[in-house]
Amino acid sequence: MAIRAGRTEDIPRDQLTGALRRGAVKKHVAAIHVSGKLTLLQRKLSNVLLLNAYDTLTDQQTHLIDARTLCMMIGYNSNDMDTLKQSLRGLAETVAEWDMLDDKGQQEWGVSSLLSYAKLKAGVCEYAYSPALAAKLNDPKVFALINLNIQRRFTSGHALALYENCYRFVRTKSTGWWSLDLFRRLMGVDDSPYYQSYKHLNAKIIKPSVAEVNKTSNIVVTPEVRKRGREVVEIRFHIAENPQLAILDLDDGEGLRNTPVYAKLRELGVSDRLARQWVTEHGAVHVSEKLDYVAGQGGVQNPVSYLTAALRDDYKATAADAPRPVTSERGVKLARVRDLAGARTPTQRDADKRLFLAQLESAAARDDFERHGWMSALNYHAIVAFWAEMVPED
Structure with missing residues (x-):
């Protein structure tokens, strides 16, 4: 799919979100593609909206996010509501299409708008996904969240589109062969006669996008083409992890979920993703210390909020350092x-x-x-x- 998300000092590290690990499934690599033209800001907007909704994607029909927060996260002027409205309209008018095998090996085709609706009221953005698309986005076998810290580094919409469409294949190390028609559609240039020429497509889209992905992101992609005679008809991308930027990804969570500190955080009411982020960033020992500190305060009305402040400001369990x-x-x-x-x-x-x-x-x-x-x-x-x-x- 041509959108991805995740939650970095672009964005503080406690908001990093790594890719969700694919499960051990038989040849279940989904093809979710987006038709239409998304600007760089629209791509970033779709990612932030998805991340905001991810924990309750299939449990809630609608999702809310502060409009000013949304604008700041994607680089809009916080007072530029007209631009935000235009971008939300673009997402509602853009179609996502999937064609894949289900768990029983049966072929499934579907189509949906990226957002079923969006509205702005009293400084809050409310939006929703269609149930069918929400189920696909919530399935780690189908879809991987993208780290927003990595997203923010991109300056080209084509490069971000290439990254998004390659990243979900990082485990299989190859995208598989795409027809050039499909590739042009993924890059949003399918209706341009200029890019019907592979020479122009390679010079203006492929080479610059590959260069930015390899410089900017946590993966390295290498294109390979297949010809029919002298004509290029298909392209695929080999994918390797970029060791220099792999640190931007967090642990997928399987190991963390089995630790005592994770269990304590969840019992306190901390979300799964945030619990994993805290343990990854601060370490299990440090988080345990802050949990003990909060527990020792007594009468804390919002322990999750208080723990957030304790981790952020490094509250100490001493009379001198504790908030007075x-x-x-x-x-x-x-x-x-x-x-x-x-x-x-x-x-x-x-x-x-x-x-x-x-x-x-x-x-x-x-x-x-x-x-x-x-x-x-x-x-x-x-x-x-x-x-x-x-x-x-x-």
């Missing part, structure tokens, strides 16, 4: 900011910081915020005003 009650007006306001920021999702927290940084004109102010975050003394008044606008008090 505050009574001054300034302290009360900063404590509220800390709680509000801690209650946001990792995606929202990254977008909040980006949005606030974009409003700072002084280099000194930006530097102080980079070092101290929402506790930046130099930006105290701006921080309080920012959060008052973001989350007005009752």
Whole structure:
């Protein structure tokens, strides 16, 4: 499929999402292709929407994401709702088509719009997938999530499209042969007479896209063509992991799910993906320490939010380092900011910081915020005003 997603200091590391490992299935590599022209921003938008919905893809009919968060995650101006509307419209008008064998070996063909609907209301984007497409996207044998940190590195829509269509074959190490007609459709140039010439297609699409994928992503692709006489009629891509960038991918989770710390996180209410991310980033010992710290505080109303802050700010189980009650007006306001920021999702927290940084004109102010975050003394008044606008008090 020509979209992929995942959840990096493009995006903080606690938001990295690695590929879901394919199960041991018999020749079950799905072909999900997208017709139509998706811009680079539309591709990134589709990925963020999918990642946001992934945990409840087949359990919920509709999904919600803060519109400003969504804009920031994909590089839109947070106030440019017209561009966001145009991109959402493009996804709703774009068709996904699959043709594959099901678990019983029977051929299955299907077609669906990428989004069955989307709407913006009160600063929130609500959207949905068709049930049939949601089931395909939720199946790790069919679809692999793409790391958003890798996605953000791409500057070419054609290169991102090539990466997305190659990445799901990383386990089999080859895409298999594609007809040039199919390849042109995957790259979004099927209706251009100019690219009917393989010479032009190779020079303008294939070579630049391969170069960017190999420089930018966690895989290395090598094209191979098949000719009929002197005419090129098919192309396939051999795929190898890029050892220099493979660190951007997280463990697939099978091993982590069997650890005691993972079980404690899940019992606390942490999602599967976030639990794996925390253990991968911070290590099992460190996460266990923070779990014990939170458990020792007593009366914590939102333990997941508190654990998020404890991991982020490295709360210590000592009287000197543990957060202490505050009574001054300034302290009360900063404590509220800390709680509000801690209650946001990792995606929202990254977008909040980006949005606030974009409003700072002084280099000194930006530097102080980079070092101290929402506790930046130099930006105290701006921080309080920012959060008052973001989350007005009752």
